[in-house]
Amino acid sequence: MTTVLGRRHRACFSKQILTAKVWPASNERRSIVNVTALILRTARTASLTFALLFATLTSVAHARECGDGADGFGRWLEGFKKRAAAQGISQRAISSGLAGVTYDPRVIRLDRNQRSFKLSFEQFYARRVGTALISRARARLKTHRATFDRVERQFGVPREIVVSIWGLETNFGADTSGKFSIIRSLATLAYDCRRSPFFTGQLFDALRIIDDAHMRPEELRGGWAGEIGQTQFLPTPYIKYAVDFDGDGRKDLIRSVPDILASTANFLKGHGWQAGQPWGPGTANYEVIRDWNRAQVYQRTIAVMASKLAGR
């Protein structure tokens, strides 16, 4: 899933404007009693102002906890661990998940070198969907027919859509290189100023995946941008949509085909997929495909490949 990779959040922090009113109204009667009340009120508002000022400064300092190089990563990581604990993530998950994590400059280079899709749909489709991919998709539909039946019944998403996404994302799991530690990638991107808030949230959720014992830290290997498994879920959608469909108690998007297919369908259902309805451009279901991937050529490729498999 590469839905977020085109987004740019250049701002590292936002300034807050202090608007607290400090002084009481000027027509205050100056009797001794009122002066006392005035002093008390002033003290209260001053203290409120101080609290707001403190909160603002803290928030700015907090938000500034990002950097553009390896220096400062260790300090940032210590702060992140405290924030993770404050979010209720267990010490066990924090220390096992983040043990020995270092800044990865390769991830930053890859992030900076992203190119938008410059190919036309025809070029992109021809490059990605050859006869080999179509025949592998047909073979998967046959091998996993019973699972696809269950997925369609439970989530209302056609098998042709799910199998197309599976093929396009990782060639049915063959292209999950596992070169990158997902935690290390996410920690690097969370610390990096470009999209720090977004990836900080993803890193919290990666620790939650470990905390809930769906995956062990050493199993979390994948692409440089932190996507997990055969249909490339980022941690936040993983937490939200992953399904244990083989009933072994774990949501395993790396190895379990039933979990992978059901989770992918559940993502689409969760984004409003309408069972039994068409999925071509202009339909409600096409809008759901857009939630899967922001690149227009990719959206159309999913839809066209699925239609081809469906014999339409």
Ligand SMILES: [Ca+2]
């Ligand atoms: Ca499972």
